[in-house]
Each structure stands twice: as C-alpha cells, then as structure tokens.
C-alpha cells in the first residue's frame with residue numbers, strides 16, 4: 001500500500017491512495033509524520049506520472065531533472081532553506097559593506113597622528129597633556145621631577161600624565177581621541193622600558209590642529225627651560241638630559257685671566273655668524289676649542305657659562321668613561337641635540353688608551369684614531385662647536401692639534417694675582433683694601449693656587465673676609481679640608 005501526504009483538501013497526516021497507474025518500480029517513500037512543513041504546510045506529493053513521462057522522454061537524466069524541479073523548487077522545506085541561505089549571504093555581504101564603508105569613512109573623515117616614544121615631542125606632549133584642562137582621563141601615570149627655583153632650592157613636582165589607554169580631549173573646539181599604547185614586545189634596550197606610542201585621532205578637517213598642539217607643547221617645554229641650561233650626558237647611543245635643567249651660570253661668575261673670556265666669546269660669536277662663509281667654501285661648519293690647564297682652574301665652569309651666554313645646552317662626554325667605544329663616540333658626536341655645545345672632557349684619555357692597547361692589551365675605550373675619525377666625521381648641517389679639555393696637553397698627539405680639529409687653544413692656568421683679587425671682591429664686595437692684602441699674602445706663599453682652592457676658602461668664610469685673610473696659609477695645601 002503506497003501512502004504519502006497530500007497538500008490537497010485531505011486532513012493533515014491523512015494518508016491518501018496512490019494512483020493505480022503508477023509503475024511498480026517507483027516506490028513512494030513514507031514522509032516523516034512528525035515534521036510538518038513550514039507554517040504547518042505539507043510538502044507536495046511527488047508526481048510520479050511526470051517522472052515516468054520524463055523517464056520515457058529523456059531517460060535517467062530526465063528523471064533527475066524532473067525530480068529536482070519537483071523536490072527542490074516546489075518543496076517548501078527547500079524553498080525556506082534557500083531563502084534563509086540567501087538571507088544569510090545577503091546579511092554577510094551587507095556587514096562586509098558596512099565594515100568597508102566605515103573604513104572608507106574613517107580614512108576620509110578622520111586623521112591619526114602617531115608620536116613614538118623615541119621622538120622628542122613625546123615628552124613634550126605628555127607634559128602638555130598633564131596640564132591641559134579640557135580632558136577626560138581615567139588612566140593616569142605619574143612623572144616625578146625635581147625643579148630648581150631661582151634661589152637654588154629644589155622641590156618635587158608630580159606631573160599626572162595620561163597613562164596607557166584612551167583619553168578624550170577637546171582642543172580648540174575639536175574632539176581628539178588620545179590613545180597611549182605600550183609595545184608588549186619591543187623594549188628600549190638603553191632604558192629597559194617598553195616602546196610606547198601616543199596616537200591622536202581627530203576629524204580630517206581639524207588636522208591642522210596637530211601642528212598647533214605640538215608647537216604649543218614644545219613652547220611650553222622650552223619655556224620651562226628658559227634661563228636654564230640643559231646638560232646632556234650619553235646614555236648608551238643617545239643623549240639624555242642629566243637631571244633637570246640647571247640655572248644658567250653667568251659668565252661674570254667665572255674669573256679667568258685678563259681678556260681670555262672676552263676673546264673666546266668673540267671668536268665663538270663670530271663663528272656662529274659665519275655659516276654662509278663656510279658653506280660657500282665647502283668647509284665643514286664646525287670649530288674646535290681646546291682649553292688646557294691644571295685641575296680646578298675653571299675650564300668646565302667657563303664652558304657652562306658660555307653655553308648660558310649663548311643660550312645653548314651642553315652635551316658632556318668624558319673620554320675616560322670605561323664603556324665608551326669608538327663607534328659610540330662617533331654616533332654620539334653625529335647626533336648632538338640642536339643648539340648644544342659638545343664638551344669632550346679629558347681628551348688625553350684617548351691617547352692613554354692607545355698606549356695601553358699596545359702595552360697592556362687595554363681593549364675597550366676610545367682610541368686615538370677613533371677620536372680623530374669622530375672629530376673629522378661630524379657632518380651636521382647646523383654648526384658644531386666642540387670644546388675639549390685636558391690637564392695634560394703634553395700627552396696630546398700633534399695630529400689632533402691640526403686646524404679643523406682644534407682651531408683655537410688657550411691655557412686656563414692657576415690663579416693669577418688679577419684673578420685672586422677679582423675672586424676676593426666677588427665674595428666680599430667692596431673690600432678693595434683687604435683684597436690687595438690677600439693677594440700680597442698669597443704671593444708670599446710662592447705656590448700655585450687654583451681658583452677652585454680660592455673658592456673653597458671663601459665659601460668656608462662666607463661673610464668673613466678677615467677670617468679668609470687669616471687662613472691664607474691653608475692655600476699651601478692644594479687639597480686642604482676645612
């Protein structure tokens with residue numbers, strides 16, 4: 001007995017008789033009783049007469065075609081499945097379209113600015129952010145600094161800078177999203193801190209505000225350095241500020257023998273005005289100065305005061321540093337921060353090392369040829385002013401004294417009578433008579449006296465010139481402890 005569901009007027013699940021004309025080879029299949037079609041409809045019955053017809057006309061392929069038409073196209077199960085499939089595909093395409101469109105809109109309407117932690121603007125920006133009012137930040141980091149006041153006192157300053165995460169600010173009417181991120185993988189080997197980036201996002205039409213914001217941050221940073229000298233020291237392959245900017249040392253506070261200060265100052269100022277002259281003649285725009293003389297005569301102090309006078313910063317490098325190599329020296333000398341004097345202290349160290357390499361196998365440190373290469377190789381579009389100091393000029397190889405490496409050399413000696421008197425008057429203003437007396441007594445000692453020794457004695461007798469006079473004998477011992 002054949003039975004199947006009918007979509008006709010008979011009741012649901014009610015079996016109906018199959019036409020007796022159906023051939024015996026087509027066995028109708030019992031449909032699943034428990035699964036009614038969509039919306040309660042039953043799938044239409046197979047029309048076997050049509051199948052047979054197709055079989056007679058086209059053989060097996062005819063049956064297949066006809067079966068497909070009957071089962072797939074007119075079956076509500078398949079029709080519903082196909083519809084869902086189409087719907088799913090449509091939705092997936094629409095989603096992809098939305099993603100692409102939002103990407104396009106993002107690219108067209110928004111603009112990003114990335115500031116990596118290696119860039120100078122990075123700290124400027126964070127500091128600026130820490131003082132900016134119109135911001136909404138939930139993640140903060142602290143930067144602790146020490147600031148020196150005009151009277152010399154130092155106090156602690158906590159800056160609450162934006163921490164890693166998202167922050168929103170409103171700058172000149174435009175909203176900006178600030179995202180500070182830490183690289184989990186990359187590490188700055190010199191400081192051991194992870195690399196970071198800050199990304200600023202705003203509307204494309206407001207992109208010019210980036211420049212304004214960075215300029216503002218830079219001006220603010222430089223303002224905090226106004227009247228101060230930044231001392232840079234080498235930190236691995238780069239220059240880093242050493243502590244907070246120091247109050248400028250006035251040139252008047254360094255007492256050198258008659259005319260020395262004025263002549264050096266004149267020479268440097270003339271050099272700074274001569275950029276075009278150098279470029280027109282194809283000469284590297286650099287000048288080297290050598291200050292030599294005994295310890296404590298004011299060489300370093302004078303260079304610091306000169307930097308203050310010219311409104312420059314100083315990059316200090318001591319050539320006797322144990323881990324300084326030729327490569328590092330070369331790299332550092334070619335990456336000096338702008339508006340900075342380079343100060344190479346104890347340059348005779350490079351010559352010591354050379355002999356140590358020969359005799360005792362001293363391997364590390366700067367070699368003589370390394371120093372010469374570094375001096376010759378400084379190729380900067382800006383001016384390069386290199387000051388070198390040594391207590392042992394006799395140890396220097398004549399090769400370094402060649403113009404182009406050292407163009408100006410001057411002896412900064414122990415205190416002359418003129419310096420002793422000037423120094424006395426600087427500490428004890430108006431005490432002209434006592435100053436003369438002090439000079440005479442110091443001359444009687446008949447020993448070299450450094451200006452650093454004089455400073456020590458006067459600081460000990462801060463407000464007491466008579467006591468200083470009575471203690472003049474102590475100057476006989478260069479390292480006298482008061």
Ligand SMILES: Nc1ncnc2c1ncn2[C@@H]1O[C@H](COP(=O)(O)OP(=O)(O)OP(=O)(O)O)[C@@H](O)[C@H]1O
Nearest residue numbers: 253254255256294295296297298299300301451452
């Ligand atoms: N001519 C000077 N005028 C004022 N202060 C001086 C002078 N010379 C030395 N001093 C004081 O002595 C100290 C040491 O001076 P400074 O380091 O400049 O000497 P230096 O010649 O560079 O010594 P070194 O050769 O050992 O490096 C500083 O505190 C400085 O103020």
